[in-house]
Amino acid sequence: MSDTIFALSSGRPPAGVAVVRISGPRAQAAGLALAGVLPPPRLARYGALMDPASGEVLDRGLLLFFPGPASATGEDVVELHLHGGRAVVTAVLRALSGLPGLKPAEAGAFTRRAHAHGKLDLAEVEGLADLVAAESEAQRRQALAIASGALSRRVEGWREGLIGALALLEATIDFSDEGDVPGDLAAQAAGVIGGLRSDLLSALADAARGERVRDGLVVAIAGPPNAGKSTLLNRLAGREAAIVSPLPGTTRDVLEVHLELAGQAVTLLDTAGLRETTDMVEAEGVRRARARAEGADLVLWLSEDAAPPPAVFSNAIKVRTKTDQGGACPADWLGISAATGAGIEGLVSHLERRAGEIGGGEPALVTRERQRLALESATAHLERALGDFGGREELRAEEVRLAVRSLDQTIGRVDVDQVLDAVFSTFCIGK
Ligand SMILES: Nc1nc2c(ncn2[C@@H]2O[C@H](COP(=O)(O)OP(=O)(O)OP(=O)(O)O)[C@@H](O)[C@H]2O)c(=O)[nH]1
Numbered sequence: 001m002s003d004t005i006f007a008l009s010s011g012r013p014p015a016g017v018a019v020v021r022i023s024g025p026r027a028q029a030a031g032l033a034l035a036g037v038l039p040p041p042r043l044a045r046y047g048a049l050m051d052p053a054s055g056e057v058l059d060r061g062l063l064l065f066f067p068g069p070a071s072a073t074g075e076d077v078v079e080l081h082l083h084g085g086r087a088v089v090t091a092v093l094r095a096l097s098g099l100p101g102l103k104p105a106e107a108g109a110f111t112r113r114a115h116a117h118g119k120l121d122l123a124e125v126e127g128l129a130d131l132v133a134a135e136s137e138a139q140r141r142q143a144l145a146i147a148s149g150a151l152s153r154r155v156e157g158w159r160e161g162l163i164g165a166l167a168l169l170e171a172t173i174d175f176s177d178e179g180d181v182p183g184d185l186a187a188q189a190a191g192v193i194g195g196l197r198s199d200l201l202s203a204l205a206d207a208a209r210g211e212r213v214r215d216g217l218v219v220a221i222a223g224p225p226n227a228g229k230s231t232l233l234n235r236l237a238g239r240e241a242a243i244v245s246p247l248p249g250t251t252r253d254v255l256e257v258h259l260e261l262a263g264q265a266v267t268l269l270d271t272a273g274l275r276e277t278t279d280m281v282e283a284e285g286v287r288r289a290r291a292r293a294e295g296a297d298l299v300l301w302l303s304e305d306a307a308p309p310p311a312v313f314s315n316a317i318k319v320r321t322k323t324d325q326g327g328a329c330p331a332d333w334l335g336i337s338a339a340t341g342a343g344i345e346g347l348v349s350h351l352e353r354r355a356g357e358i359g360g361g362e363p364a365l366v367t368r369e370r371q372r373l374a375l376e377s378a379t380a381h382l383e384r385a386l387g388d389f390g391g392r393e394e395l396r397a398e399e400v401r402l403a404v405r406s407l408d409q410t411i412g413r414v415d416v417d418q419v420l421d422a423v424f425s426t427f428c429i430g431k
Helices: 027-035 086-097 109-116 122-133 137-147 150-177 183-205 207-215 229-237 280-294 344-359 369-385 393-410 417-424
Strands: 004-008 015-023 045-050 057-066 077-084 102-104 217-222 255-261 264-270 298-303 317-320
Touching (some): 004 086, 015 027, 015 086, 027 086, 086 102, 122 150, 122 417, 183 393, 207 344, 217 280, 229 255, 229 264, 298 344, 369 393
Antiparallel strands (some): 057 077
8 A cells, every 4th residue: 555556537538538546655746747736735726737757748637636634545645637538548647657656556446545544434335336336316326325324324323332232231240240230230231232123123124125226126028929028128128129020939038128217227128938839949048038037026927918927927017918909908907009109108107116116215224235144143143132141141241242243344344355355346447
């Protein structure tokens, strides 16, 4: 970390503006080498940026200086706002790499430094990773809350509560040595532990929703061959993603289209028509179709003659297709014609309502399996801490201590290295 790192932090050129960040002990010197003068902290200065080796002007742009520790990484940071051309960016990065003590940043290196300097805990780093990856409104809101410390603050609060309970338990242990155990201290501790256990359980009850929003919902289109599945997928996607043909058995593999419904990221799956077949390739397609549809959050069951879905899809949204060709639509079926567009709007609003039911509402606190497992372990220790220890209060206190440790894991106070490597590997260079 004694190195000074630099990278293009904005998107791939060409672009209107390119932002290059420099962080580390030599950031200030690097800014001076390029611009000749630094603005006061946190103010932008417009001017020429020169190649320190040749003195040639490489670009004119803004320079900002954020002295550490009050910066994003906790170190001195210099930010250059350049014209976003490929050659401009290349020239400036080349000039920086020629300066002593400077080296290109690896993926996630700026965030890693922020974490190392106590600017972000593990949960906030994970939130930041999700914020950068967010594609839907719901993902953005949820990730922003976590990146801003919503989970961390809650965990800190729980942790403080448990430390309080632990103090009460320690007191009962001390008193018991003197043969005078004040029962109300133990009861108070049990009250605190019980309350925290309920808080944790209610946060966990929402975890499945948080993870679903983060991963995006999966909606599978299933039904007999030729029902119009690919046609509907194309219609919803607004493009010709799937091949449509009058031949039954056209779709062989599972096809995915990503879209946003009611603010939720949705992966729409087109699957092979479900039927018995002797064609080996089609049979494999049918097997995959069933497996994916069974794991989906929602299934649209399409049939042109309202043939009922198999039992596994009994919860499916039933859709009668090709209504332009006549025929009745049973009461609990939605009728559509992908050919004329009739009923499509109704189907979309039905899907939006269902997607909102699954993933809508206030942002969840727990959005990753890792966070959930740590909190589940804390809850299990609290559960045990409420048991009967036959007067051996030190065993109860030990369970509370283990619960605190699990909370610490949630926000990365302990055992973080491996998790950090995994998270930072998902970041891009310049983040
Ligand atoms: N008249 C009419 N024809 C439709 C409609 N939707 C689809 N079709 C036709 O039905 C045929 C089958 O459509 P696909 O979308 O390929 O059906 P599929 O369910 O994906 O078929 P498989 O891939 O075999 O499982 C094509 O010829 C479509 O043009 C509709 O709303 N009205």
